[in-house]
Amino acid sequence: METTPATTGDVEMTQVIHQALVDKHLLPQKHIVDTAYVDAQHLLTSETPLGLELLGPVPSNSSWQEKAKLGFELSCFTVDWEHRHATCRQGHISKSWHQRSDNYGYPVIQVRERRPDCVACSVRSQCTHSPATARVLTLKLQPLYEAEAKL
Incomplete structure (x- = not known):
């Protein structure tokens, strides 16, 4: 769990959470998240440095x-x-x-x-x-x- 100011978006905390899990030796192979915690950048980079598969929907187009x-x-x-x-x-x-x-x-x-x-x-x-x-x-x-x- 992380406590942040209301102005901090959930998506900004994804890598912080992953690092905290690494530090505690609790990082899963697959991390299922909701839309608030994933963006295209996370999908591209989550597997490489951590060996983690991030699963979750990217926020929909808001046009x-x-x-x-x-x-x-x-x-x-x-x-x-x-x-x-x-x-x-x-x-x-x-x-x-x-x-x-x-x-x-x-x-x-x-x-x-x-x-x-x-x-x-x-x-x-x-x-x-x-x-x-x-x-x-x-x-x-x-x-x-x-x-x-x-x-």
Whole structure:
């Protein structure tokens, strides 16, 4: 058990808990956790240093498209990592691709579609609620993105 401030997310404690179990020689071979304690990064790294298999669902996509089961959420775009662009279902190729940090300081890729393509698109309302700007996608780095896509 760990006591933390309310501002500390459960997912931030996964590695702390694992280390505490290692220190007590109680680390299991498989650790089953709920959504709050797992993310793609944990799934990629838990087995390597500790010999642990972490089992648990990754938090679901929180976009309005995913919640409404309507429109074009992230998996509807084809991501070309080599050429650094994304293509929407209408065949439009993104304008820009930049690495940034998310609100928690983790690196992400921000992909912006071309405004003229988005504004003129016949299915725009299924892609973005913005009346004037182009769709912006936020992707995790490639290994994390691909790890989540397999789940």
